[in-house]
Amino acid sequence: MDLIRSRKMAGRALLLAGAPGTGKTALALGVAQELGPKVPFCPMVGSEVFSSEVKKTEILMEHFRRAIGLRIRENKEVYEGEVTELSVEETEDPLGGYGRSISHVLITLKTTKGNKTLKLDPSIHDGLSKEGVTVGDVMYIEANSGAVKRVGRSDAYATEFDLEAEEYVPLPKGEVHKKKEVVQDVTLHDLDVANARPQGGKDVMSLMNAMGKSKKTEITEKLRNEVNRVVNRYIDQGVAELVPGVLFIDEVHMLDIECFTYLNRSLESTLSPIVVFATNRGVCQIRGTDILAPHGVPVDLLDRMLIIRTLPYNADEMVQIMSLRATVEGIEVEESALRMLSDIGARTSLRYAVQMLTPARIVAETSGRTAISDVDVKEVDKLFLDGKASGQMLSKSEGYMQ
Numbered sequence: 001m002d003l004i005r006s007r008k009m010a011g012r013a014l015l016l017a018g019a020p021g022t023g024k025t026a027l028a029l030g031v032a033q034e035l036g037p038k039v040p041f042c043p044m045v046g047s048e049v050f051s052s053e054v055k056k057t058e059i060l061m062e063h064f065r066r067a068i069g070l071r072i073r074e075n076k077e078v079y080e081g082e083v084t085e086l087s088v089e090e091t092e093d094p095l096g097g098y099g100r101s102i103s104h105v106l107i108t109l110k111t112t113k114g115n116k117t118l119k120l121d122p123s124i125h126d127g128l129s130k131e132g133v134t135v136g137d138v139m140y141i142e143a144n145s146g147a148v149k150r151v152g153r154s155d156a157y158a159t160e161f162d163l164e165a166e167e168y169v170p171l172p173k174g175e176v177h178k179k180k181e182v183v184q185d186v187t188l189h190d191l192d193v194a195n196a197r198p199q200g201g202k203d204v205m206s207l208m209n210a211m212g213k214s215k216k217t218e219i220t221e222k223l224r225n226e227v228n229r230v231v232n233r234y235i236d237q238g239v240a241e242l243v244p245g246v247l248f249i250d251e252v253h254m255l256d257i258e259c260f261t262y263l264n265r266s267l268e269s270t271l272s273p274i275v276v277f278a279t280n281r282g283v284c285q286i287r288g289t290d291i292l293a294p295h296g297v298p299v300d301l302l303d304r305m306l307i308i309r310t311l312p313y314n315a316d317e318m319v320q321i322m323s324l325r326a327t328v329e330g331i332e333v334e335e336s337a338l339r340m341l342s343d344i345g346a347r348t349s350l351r352y353a354v355q356m357l358t359p360a361r362i363v364a365e366t367s368g369r370t371a372i373s374d375v376d377v378k379e380v381d382k383l384f385l386d387g388k389a390s391g392q393m394l395s396k397s398e399g400y401m402q
Helices: 024-035 056-066 123-131 188-196 204-212 221-237 257-267 315-329 335-347 350-355 357-366 374-383 387-396
Strands: 013-018 041-045 068-092 100-111 114-120 137-142 148-154 177-187 240-244 246-250 274-279 283-285 292-294 305-310
Touching: 013 024, 024 041, 024 246, 024 274, 041 056, 056 068, 056 188, 056 246, 056 257, 068 114, 068 188, 068 221, 100 123, 123 148, 177 188, 188 221, 221 240, 315 335, 315 350, 315 357, 335 350, 335 374, 350 357, 357 374
Parallel strands: 013 274, 013 305, 041 246, 246 274
Antiparallel strands: 068 100, 068 137, 068 177, 068 240, 100 114, 137 148, 283 292
16 A cells, blocks of 8 residues: 555556455555545456457556546636525527526625625526535636536535435635636546547537447547647646556456566656456466466466465454344344354355345344344255355256256
């Protein structure tokens, strides 16, 4: 985590290798939560690259670009304050008919230094509606573009409700009309898509053509190079800052030799995220070749990786995980039942033991109890089979279940 935050891991790779149910995916999700919403985290599964519409390498590059963030800092002229009045003025529809159209929007913004009433163009009404701006909200409008951004609810309304999911912010200082540093977080993929989208007309033919086109189209290498050039210029000018995120590729053994060759090249690029791979395979065949390799990954790519081995959970760790899972699902479990579930998890797998919680609760409720006891766990264990037990039973039969 410290290496990721210090941005010294960009262009490097980690491999989480371990048996199924040893917490590889959970570890990656934990990294995403710890990094917070400001650092891009892009998860994918190895089999996602096999598409009939787009090339494998294109899907990999798209995910690479999703995992690289750009923090743009701009000094913009804005109108900022708490909304004290918001009214929409309507007029007769100039095209006739019974409908009415918006002529303008009147909004009053308040700061610590005073109030200002603005008469806004009807097009800004869409931005206000999309952001869900109401009286009592703190917001700002960009003077040049008319873009609307809701910052939060004014802290003057903090005692309005006992419980609220709103974020309360103080009343803005200074004048309503001011220059403000605006920070925007985007990914390189967002910039690619924004520049790739054709700016067609609003006539019927343009709409029909847009609908007829394939939803998933490739972004050309030329366009990406142009975006990279602009991004590098922003970074050199100090306007933007690169934020390397994390690309998590689960079931990496599902990729083939073409993908691995492309990954080798992408990791050497100047714009590269931290890549975390996960696999549960030992020595197996690299897809697309007859070569056997550790984890199904070519040796030259393995040399670039720091390999972390994940080990099975012990009994005490399983009890702790079961207890947390039961709390999340709102299930009461006795200590003896948790111990029995951990024993079953050690015999079978943690995933199977976690899945037994809900059937055990139903059995307990049928018996008129609210908490799961070891009797309920025994009952459920008799009713269901785990993967290993099912495999042993089938191995004794000759092709058919008996």
